[in-house]
Amino acid sequence: MFTLFHHPFCPQSRFVRLALGEYGLDLRLVEERTWERREAFLALNPAGTTPVLIAEGRPAIPGAGIIAEYLDETHGAGMGERRLMPTSIGERIEVRRLMAWFNDKFFEEASNPLVTERIYKRFMDEQDGGGAPAADVIRAAKANVRYHLAYIGWLAKTRNYLAGDRLTYADLAAAAHLSAIDYLGDVPWVEDDAAKAWYARVKSRPSFRPLLSEWLAGVPASRTYVDLDF
Template sequence: MATLYHHPFCPHSRFIRLVLSEFGMEPLLVEERTFERREEFLQMNPAGTTPVFTEDQIGAVPGASIIAEYLDETRGLALGDRRMLPSDPAGRVEVRRLVEWFNGKLFDEVSSYLVTEKVFKRYMPANMGGGAPDMAAIRAARSNIRYHLAYVGWLIGSRNWLAGDRLSYADLAAAAQISVADYLGDVPWHENEMAKNWYARVKSRPSFRPLLADRVPGMEPAPHYADLDF
């Protein structure tokens, strides 16, 4: 049986939830609060980060990029022209480059700040960093997201999807990272119509519906968050 240890507002977890859904998989979802440092979870992933994927034949597969590669290696060929990694080496390089950009650079500069300060700190004890959000970090994230949004718009201006002609891991990684900022109302969509139209296409996919249903208790999403037409 497949299980995904995740957090609903961990953007890396959201990426893998989208991937699994696009693969037609419905794993058991186990919510993990990584700041609790649960011993059983640390045994699966000593880094203490989500997501972690498990199934009987492999054991624990930790980390979004490793999970995505594992799923492509074990199930990608069966998807045919819906495969999330292209078959040609150059295409695979471009998808991997963009996945690294969004899951690495965008996460470090935007979504990590926003989720930590606005969501996770609400549940963390004070001795583990919980408490009031750091507004300087939030302002930095809001500034940084502008050039990431511009980059999405630039990419989609000459391509059907971010990495080329077909939907790929690159689109799912970017959308997952942006989705948490969108929930919090921190995406300036008015600044880039191309990026906005791309995101509307991705969030209209059936795989995105569970993410649009996620809620932070006591914090409603931005009004347009679950609106497929913005």
């Protein structure tokens, strides 16, 4: 049994949940509001960020990339064709590159600003940065979503999945970030049919069901969020 300190709309936490779901690993979720800076959580991860995975008998495992590598090292070899990290060096480099693209670049430029402004700030005290959403931040992040979506569409048109012939961490990372902002209605799906078709395939996987069942009081999900045929 794993324990994951997460926030339901943290895109990187969603990535880890998808990976654990694909591997069929039991998971206990603990919601963490990182802006509260709890001492017990900071003892697990001094950076104060989610996700943090706890595996019995192991040190706390912080960060989406480190958790992905840990899961591959401990469970990947036994997954056969369902392994989320390829075995060849060249393919592993490409998966890692795209994981970093989405968990770092997309996160910084698009998903984190949108989730922070439109979700987290609702629950933050004013001294922690809460308050009204910043319209200029949202506008810039939504513009960035468009070029990331175009890149996903280009990858989807040239490959079966984003990093190659089969599902990998790269697909889960991209889908996790898109899912968080799709809840808010901030993905312009009409602009790229290839990206939309790829996302529909990934969203239809059983590992996605727990994410699609989560709702935020006072913030209704967009029309496309739970619709598998959107």
